[in-house]
Amino acid sequence: MVDxxxxxxxxxxxxxxxxxxxPLSRDLxxxxxxxxxxxxxxxxxxxxxxxxxxxxxALEHLTGAGADAFAESLSYFPDVADVRVGPGRYLExxxxxxxxxxxPIVASLNGTTSEGWVDYATQLHQAGxxxxxxxxxxxxxxxETSGREVEQRYLDVLRAVxxxxxxxxxxxxxxxxxAFANMARQLDEAGADALVLFNRFYQPDFDLERREVVPSLxxxxxxxxxxxxxxxxxxxxxxxxxxxxxxGVHEPDDVxxxxxxGADVVMTTSALLERGPxxxxxxxxxxxxxxxxxxxxxxxxxxxxxxxxxxxxxxAFERANYIRVLESYVGRFASK
Numbered sequence: 001m002v003d004x005x006x007x008x009x010x011x012x013x014x015x016x017x018x019x020x021x022x023p024l025s026r027d028l029x030x031x032x033x034x035x036x037x038x039x040x041x042x043x044x045x046x047x048x049x050x051x052x053x054x055x056x057x058a059l060e061h062l063t064g065a066g067a068d069a070f071a072e073s074l075s076y077f078p079d080v081a082d083v084r085v086g087p088g089r090y091l092e093x094x095x096x097x098x099x100x101x102x103x104p105i106v107a108s109l110n111g112t113t114s115e116g117w118v119d120y121a122t123q124l125h126q127a128g129x130x131x132x133x134x135x136x137x138x139x140x141x142x143x144e145t146s147g148r149e150v151e152q153r154y155l156d157v158l159r160a161v162x163x164x165x166x167x168x169x170x171x172x173x174x175x176x177x178x179a180f181a182n183m184a185r186q187l188d189e190a191g192a193d194a195l196v197l198f199n200r201f202y203q204p205d206f207d208l209e210r211r212e213v214v215p216s217l218x219x220x221x222x223x224x225x226x227x228x229x230x231x232x233x234x235x236x237x238x239x240x241x242x243x244x245x246x247x248g249v250h251e252p253d254d255v256x257x258x259x260x261x262g263a264d265v266v267m268t269t270s271a272l273l274e275r276g277p278x279x280x281x282x283x284x285x286x287x288x289x290x291x292x293x294x295x296x297x298x299x300x301x302x303x304x305x306x307x308x309x310x311x312x313x314x315x316a317f318e319r320a321n322y323i324r325v326l327e328s329y330v331g332r333f334a335s336k
Contacts (some may be wrong), residue, residue: 002291003298004284005140005239006040008265009131009193009242011104013040014297017255017284020246020267021046021108021135024277028096030067035101037277038284043267046110047090047120091127098128106170109161110135117157118164131168134161135199147178154183155190161312162191170194170244174201176226194242195235196267197228219270224248229261236262236307252286259287262304 004015019039024030026045034042090107097105107129109117121132136157140150154171162169169191175198177183184195200220204213225248232243242265245258249268258266273281296302304310 016265022269033277038280044104045106094127104130108133125165135172135245168193172196174199187240196244231263233307236304237309255287260306262307
């Protein structure tokens with residue numbers, strides 16, 4: 001039997017397939033279904049920075065209301081500093097999930113600044129989260145914002161949270177950096193316990209009839225895994241942080257490809273939303289069969305076998321491959 005055990009951010013996992021952040025983890029029943037389906041770990045749905053700010057503002061308004069008119073009203077409310085600010089339901093769900101399931105629970109914070117995250121990260125640790133995933137979703141739409149400023153924002157958020165909690169901290173990234181490999185190294189040196197590649201940016205669409213900008217969500221497809229596949233293969237062996245693959249994981253072959261590139265764990269969301277949590281078992285069993293059929297004793301033997309560091313032709317990950325891809329196309333209207 002192939003040994004699928006793996007380690008992610010120091011967490012011992014039964015296998016490398018993880019349920020990433022999604023609506024499936026919004027309640028305890030969904031979390032249990034993900035564990036029953038076979039998830040080695042569960043990343044909870046994201047708590048947004050805007051939610052933390054909203055509750056903070058609401059609490060400050062509540063504690064200040066009427067204070068000028070009735071001095072004695074101050075005694076009705078605790079000091080703001082003494083109140084655990086933040087969406088309490090999220091914290092409570094972390095506590096209950098930690099008690100209800102055996103697999104590690106990873107909390108997810110989604111935002112762009114370190115404001116409000118540090119205190120809340122501490123509370124998540126105290127609630128029982130095994131780790132925290134920082135999903136820095138930042139669109140630099142201001143023409144005055146430089147690339148260096150964007151990079152610094154990521155580093156500042158990571159360092160602030162790392163300084164606040166003793167548990168592992170992963171950072172989920174988008175691919176839109178001018179020198180992604182260098183950015184990955186900076187985050188690694190800043191203390192990231194894991195790099196999660198990649199965040200999907202959900203661009204809006206236009207409603208032509210109403211001439212309005214509307215949200216548009218499309219679930220991922222396996223073809224989208226090629227970009228994270230490239231960067232996982234490039235980074236493997238060059239950073240100390242764990243590497244997590246996400247985007248496009250629908251079939252067992254997708255899991256195997258990410259492992260070959262160098263991923264420590266492979267995360268999936270879209271496939272579970274389409275096929276249900278039981279599809280996790282399909283991914284795990286399918287990957288196990290692939291390894292067993294080819295004589296692998298463990299997932300560790302496979303991991304990174306096709307990374308850039310081990311590739312007989314490293315140019316396959318660089319510009320030369322761009323030329324080969326274009327030359328390889330054969331279509332109905334292509335020149336013979």
